[in-house]
Amino acid sequence: MLRRGFQAAVILGHHGTLPGATHLLPRFNPASAFGSSMESLVSRFCQEMKKSKNYALPNASWGPDMLSLYHEFLEKTKTNGWVRVPSFRSNRDHIQGFKLPLDLSANSDKSDWRLFTRCIEREGQGYEYVIFFQPSEKKSICLFQPGPYLEGVPGFVHGGSLAALIDETFSKTAYLSGEGLLTVNFNIRFKNLIPLGSLAVLNVNVEKIEDQKMYLSCVTQSRDQQTVYAKASGTFLQMHLEEDSSRQ
Amino acid sequence: MLRRGFQAAVILGHHGTLPGATHLLPRFNPASAFGSSMESLVSRFCQEMKKSKNYALPNASWGPDMLSLYHEFLEKTKTNGWVRVPSFRSNRDHIQGFKLPLDLSANSDKSDWRLFTRCIEREGQGYEYVIFFQPSEKKSICLFQPGPYLEGVPGFVHGGSLAALIDETFSKTAYLSGEGLLTVNFNIRFKNLIPLGSLAVLNVNVEKIEDQKMYLSCVTQSRDQQTVYAKASGTFLQMHLEEDSSRQ
Numbered sequence: 001m002l003r004r005g006f007q008a009a010v011i012l013g014h015h016g017t018l019p020g021a022t023h024l025l026p027r028f029n030p031a032s033a034f035g036s037s038m039e040s041l042v043s044r045f046c047q048e049m050k051k052s053k054n055y056a057l058p059n060a061s062w063g064p065d066m067l068s069l070y071h072e073f074l075e076k077t078k079t080n081g082w083v084r085v086p087s088f089r090s091n092r093d094h095i096q097g098f099k100l101p102l103d104l105s106a107n108s109d110k111s112d113w114r115l116f117t118r119c120i121e122r123e124g125q126g127y128e129y130v131i132f133f134q135p136s137e138k139k140s141i142c143l144f145q146p147g148p149y150l151e152g153v154p155g156f157v158h159g160g161s162l163a164a165l166i167d168e169t170f171s172k173t174a175y176l177s178g179e180g181l182l183t184v185n186f187n188i189r190f191k192n193l194i195p196l197g198s199l200a201v202l203n204v205n206v207e208k209i210e211d212q213k214m215y216l217s218c219v220t221q222s223r224d225q226q227t228v229y230a231k232a233s234g235t236f237l238q239m240h241l242e243e244d245s246s247r248q
Numbered sequence: 249m250l251r252r253g254f255q256a257a258v259i260l261g262h263h264g265t266l267p268g269a270t271h272l273l274p275r276f277n278p279a280s281a282f283g284s285s286m287e288s289l290v291s292r293f294c295q296e297m298k299k300s301k302n303y304a305l306p307n308a309s310w311g312p313d314m315l316s317l318y319h320e321f322l323e324k325t326k327t328n329g330w331v332r333v334p335s336f337r338s339n340r341d342h343i344q345g346f347k348l349p350l351d352l353s354a355n356s357d358k359s360d361w362r363l364f365t366r367c368i369e370r371e372g373q374g375y376e377y378v379i380f381f382q383p384s385e386k387k388s389i390c391l392f393q394p395g396p397y398l399e400g401v402p403g404f405v406h407g408g409s410l411a412a413l414i415d416e417t418f419s420k421t422a423y424l425s426g427e428g429l430l431t432v433n434f435n436i437r438f439k440n441l442i443p444l445g446s447l448a449v450l451n452v453n454v455e456k457i458e459d460q461k462m463y464l465s466c467v468t469q470s471r472d473q474q475t476v477y478a479k480a481s482g483t484f485l486q487m488h489l490e491e492d493s494s495r496q
Contacts, residue, residue, distance in 0.1 A: 090399060090402070091399070091400065091401065091402055092402050095402075112373070112396055112397075113396045113397075113399045113402065113403075113444075114396065114397040114399060115399055115400070115406070116397065116398045116399060116400060116406035116408055116409040117406070117408065119367070119368055119374060119397035119398065120367055120368070125360070126367060148360055148361045148362065149360075149361075149362040149364065149367035150364045150367065151338060151339070151361045151362060151363055151364060152339065152363070152364060152416075152419070153339065153429075153430070154338065154339055154340050154343075154361065155361075158363070158364035158365070158412065158415070158416070159415050159419075159431040159434065160364055160365070160408075160411060160412025160413065160414075160415035160416055161364040161412060163408060163411045163412060163415065163434060164406065164408025164409060164411060164412050165408065166408075167406070167407050167408035167411065168400075168406070168408055171400070171407075181401075182401070182438070182441075183407040183438050184437070184438060185435070185436060185437040185438065186407065186411060186435070186436050186438075187433070187434070187435045187436075188433060188434050188435075189432070189433040190430070190431050190432060190433065190434075193430075196361075
């Protein structure tokens with residue numbers, strides 16, 4: 001999984017120019033390295049990696065609520081165009097063969113990088129989640145079963161851990177819906193605490209795409225939709241992945 | 249660490265009344281169980297727990313930048329009124345002997361709960377941070393050295409992991425400054441990506457306290473203040489901890 005040639009954007013170039021900003025955002029080029037169709041982008045980004053564990057599959061810690069809703073959405077992948085988004089230990093697995101557009105190389109001298117929302121290895125203790133994406137409607141559902149390592153107020157989910165998972169679901173949805181890659185801003189209003197071990201459902205929608213920016217919303221609620229846990233919105237910057245000619 | 253009798257707020261009662269809300273927020277009682285002085289609140293909340301590991305102390309993974317700034321602030325605790333906030337594996341350690349004010353009991357049938365920002369046990373891999381609080385100015389500094397498990401864009405900190413740590417620093421600052429306990433809303437604007445393994449400094453201020461709410465701001469930047477990584481704001485709800493008569 002250790003690779004050279006990764007390059008990353010470090011200046012988001014929004015809300016005015018920052019003092020000391022030396023790396024300006026390039027103009028968005030709508031001609032993607034994936035080709036122009038979302039179908040091709042989705043299939044490329046969501047392909048299974050034989051060598052990488054897919055964390056979006058059920059494990060023994062998933063409760064009955066999580067499992068039954070998972071199977072409901074799995075059925076929808078067969079007939080209604082939904083896609084189960086695979087989830088790897090690092091975003092490096094999703095973008096194998098590509099590099100990010102700007103000109104700062106990431107330090108790659110360690111091999112044990114992990115996507116933050118997959119940082120806890122022990123099943124059931126941290127983030128258990130799976131994202132389903134609906135390309136034609138540009139929306140996602142994330143099924144989230146928080147474990148006891150995500151605690152804030154005793155017995156309940158830390159607000160920051162929910163915010164992080166919404167940001168992660170936004171980021172996958174933004175990329176698949178139109179190559180939105182980097183969070184520009186994020187806002188969340190908390191309505192109710194989520195009990196650890198329960199099931200929360202994140203409903204994410206792309207609201208609009210305008211001038212290189214994507215605007216997303218999320219309502220997090222209980223499965224029966226009777227309890228709203230949080231409402232969030234986020235803005236992402238579009239930037240496409242290019243072929244990595246330095247790949248080794 | 250396993251205790252009975254924890255009770256937690258589940259309705260934050262902000263931005264209007266929620267449909268289906270059954271647990272209304274009690275009026276804030278300014279007479280705290282700690283007594284009225286902030287000094288007493290801080291010393292009670294920040295006391296060392298002999299049986300609990302304090303994660304706010306240096307370990308072998310801390311780099312030279314993190315260590316030198318830590319010692320700078322440690323000096324300030326001796327002369328300038330700063331307080332090093334201890335950090336335990338769970339908020340249960342901070343509030344031993346107290347319960348949260350509302351009437352829902354948290355499920356306490358497991359012993360291995362962890363504060364989200366202390367969820368990664370391996371030194372240097374996840375969150376390395378320490379918070380210093382200045383009571384008279386109602387402000388905090390959090391020194392943050394992100395490890396490789398906090399990744400988003402390859403080589404850089406996941407926006408959600410920074411958001412979570414800011415929320416956590418807000419929450420400790422809000423409690424110590426005036427018993428602000430629950431996040432009502434949170435907003436973050438990302439300016440630059442933080443390289444994994446570097447040092448970021450979170451500068452948190454209480455902007456105002458009004459009508460049971462506390463308003464906080466945070467600027468996250470490099471140690472030399474030349475690079476702003478993110479700006480954030482948050483609102484917290486005040487609610488004091490009461491003696492827990494059911495303690496066993």
